[in-house]
Amino acid sequence: MASSDEKSWSQHSSASQRLLSEDEQAKLEHQNSRIVSDFKQTKLEREAQKHWDVFYKRNTTKFFKDRHWTSREFEDLCGSEQKGLKTLLEVGCGVGNFLFPLLEDNSSLYIYACDFSPRAVQFVKENSLYDESRCKAFQCDLTSDDLLAYVTPSAVDVVTMIFVLSAIHPDKMLQSLLNIRKVLAPSGCILFRDYGLHDFAMIRFSPGSKLDENFYVRQDGTRSYFFSREKLTELFNEAGFETEKCDYILRETINKKEGVCVPRVFVQGKFTIRKRE
Numbered sequence: 001m002a003s004s005d006e007k008s009w010s011q012h013s014s015a016s017q018r019l020l021s022e023d024e025q026a027k028l029e030h031q032n033s034r035i036v037s038d039f040k041q042t043k044l045e046r047e048a049q050k051h052w053d054v055f056y057k058r059n060t061t062k063f064f065k066d067r068h069w070t071s072r073e074f075e076d077l078c079g080s081e082q083k084g085l086k087t088l089l090e091v092g093c094g095v096g097n098f099l100f101p102l103l104e105d106n107s108s109l110y111i112y113a114c115d116f117s118p119r120a121v122q123f124v125k126e127n128s129l130y131d132e133s134r135c136k137a138f139q140c141d142l143t144s145d146d147l148l149a150y151v152t153p154s155a156v157d158v159v160t161m162i163f164v165l166s167a168i169h170p171d172k173m174l175q176s177l178l179n180i181r182k183v184l185a186p187s188g189c190i191l192f193r194d195y196g197l198h199d200f201a202m203i204r205f206s207p208g209s210k211l212d213e214n215f216y217v218r219q220d221g222t223r224s225y226f227f228s229r230e231k232l233t234e235l236f237n238e239a240g241f242e243t244e245k246c247d248y249i250l251r252e253t254i255n256k257k258e259g260v261c262v263p264r265v266f267v268q269g270k271f272t273i274r275k276r277e
């Protein structure tokens with residue numbers, strides 16, 4: 001995960017995926033020498049929520065930086081008033097690093113925010129900027145709880161998914177998207193940003209951390225998938241969405257702790273509900 005001591009120093013987008021050096025290819029190959037057992041994989045899935053909750057117990061609100069870049073990166077979030085954007089749902093909101101900057105920048109926006117970690121939701125509610133007339137935070141597991149229990153059907157103009165789908169088991173990604181689709185207005189969209197294929201964090205995993213193709217477990221039991229553009233568009237297509245945009249974002253960050261410059265890869269996209277099935 002990108003911790004708060006990593007500082008970005010340059011950024012650019014690219015249509016093609018990052019090519020690996022021979023050394024990096026060898027590292028990826030080496031990861032296959034020890035794949036996590038089925039027994040441990042089942043346990044990790046059963047305890048997914050617990051692992052994230054413990055993550056927030058340990059890191060409180062200090063791990064992720066406030067995401068002030070979102071309005072810049074997603075033009076749909078810029079000037080929301082003029083665009084008639086009224087209601088937004090952020091899924092996998094963590095402690096609100098995306099939510100609060102957005103609330104501050106958009107005075108007429110109402111934001112629903114959910115996460116399956118009860119501690120994360122509690123941190124959101126305890127934030128001094130939390131205002132029930134402007135937002136509602138609730139606990140919800142996207143893979144199993146019906147979003148319609150909290151949000152009116154088709155009531156949401158924009159859903160944001162910021163580094164959340166990667167934390168969900170690949171077998172449950174589709175059902176999570178179908179769940180989200182139910183609350184999205186027919187003209188609405190999903191704005192997406194997550195870890196991309198060949199991100200530095202992916203190469204860095206050691207043997208014994210690989211769960212499946214492009215899917216890994218961290219030391220603390222939280223998991224991460226690394227998306228190719230193809231995988232992502234295929235998934236959204238299957239869930240009834242059209243891909244408006246889907247790009248790799250390549251950026252270099254300085255990891256201050258280790259004193260090295262590392263290549264980060266993210267995937268960013270915009271998806272709309274397909275008009276005709």
Ligand SMILES: C[S@@+](CC[C@H](N)C(=O)[O-])C[C@H]1O[C@@H](n2cnc3c(N)ncnc32)[C@H](O)[C@@H]1O
Nearest residue numbers: 052064092093094115116117141142162163167
């Ligand atoms: C990498 S963090 C990103 C948090 C936040 N979106 C941000 O960018 O700061 C992933 C978040 O997804 C949440 N999450 C993982 N699986 C989930 C699920 N099935 N349902 C709801 N939230 C989930 C975790 O609790 C965690 O807060």
